[in-house]
Amino acid sequence: MALNEHEAKMAHPRMAAGALFFDAAGRLLMVEPTYKDYWDIPGGYVETGESPLQAAVREVQEELGITVALGRLLAVDWAPSDTEGDKVLYLFDGGQLSPEILAGVTLQEGEIKGFEFLSPQEISERSIPRLARRIMAAIDARSGVAPIYPEHGRQPKDVAA
Incomplete structure (x- = not known):
C-alpha cells in the first residue's frame, strides 16, 4: 500500500515503556541486561x-517475574536515534517495592543477569548518559503533579518562532 504525501511525512516512532521502582532508602531498581x-x-x-502502561506491566512481569500495579506516568521522552x-x-x-514482592523476583533467563538498587551517582556510572538523564528527570517529576516532557532527558529549548 503506497503512502500518500501527507502520510509519508508523518513520524512513525518506536514506543517503549518502563517502570521506576524504589527501595526504602529511595534508591532506584535497575537491571543488568545480557544484551x-x-x-x-x-x-x-x-x-x-498494547498501551504503554500495558507494555510496562508486561515487561516487568517478564523481566522480574512480578506482577505489580504501576502508578502514574512520570515522563514521556522524545528520543530520536540515527x-x-x-x-x-x-x-x-x-x-516502593515491599520485601515480600522483592522476595518473589525471578529474573528472566537469558535476558537479565541481575538487579540492584542504585543511588543517583551509581545510575550515572552504570548507564548511558541519555538514559541517566531520562531517569533523573523522571525521579524529579515524582514530586510534581504532572508528567514531564524531556527530549533525550533534557528540558526542551524554547521552540517558539
Whole structure:
C-alpha cells in the first residue's frame, strides 16, 4: 500500500515503556541486561495493540517475574536515534517495592543477569548518559503533579518562532 504525501511525512516512532521502582532508602531498581553493555530500568518496546502502561506491566512481569500495579506516568521522552530510529519513551512510577514482592523476583533467563538498587551517582556510572538523564528527570517529576516532557532527558529549548 503506497503512502500518500501527507502520510509519508508523518513520524512513525518506536514506543517503549518502563517502570521506576524504589527501595526504602529511595534508591532506584535497575537491571543488568545480557544484551546491553549498560544497566537499564525494567521495561521494553510496546507491542502492536498494547498501551504503554500495558507494555510496562508486561515487561516487568517478564523481566522480574512480578506482577505489580504501576502508578502514574512520570515522563514521556522524545528520543530520536540515527541508528535505531525515533522513539517515544514512557516512564511510570512503580513506587516502593515491599520485601515480600522483592522476595518473589525471578529474573528472566537469558535476558537479565541481575538487579540492584542504585543511588543517583551509581545510575550515572552504570548507564548511558541519555538514559541517566531520562531517569533523573523522571525521579524529579515524582514530586510534581504532572508528567514531564524531556527530549533525550533534557528540558526542551524554547521552540517558539
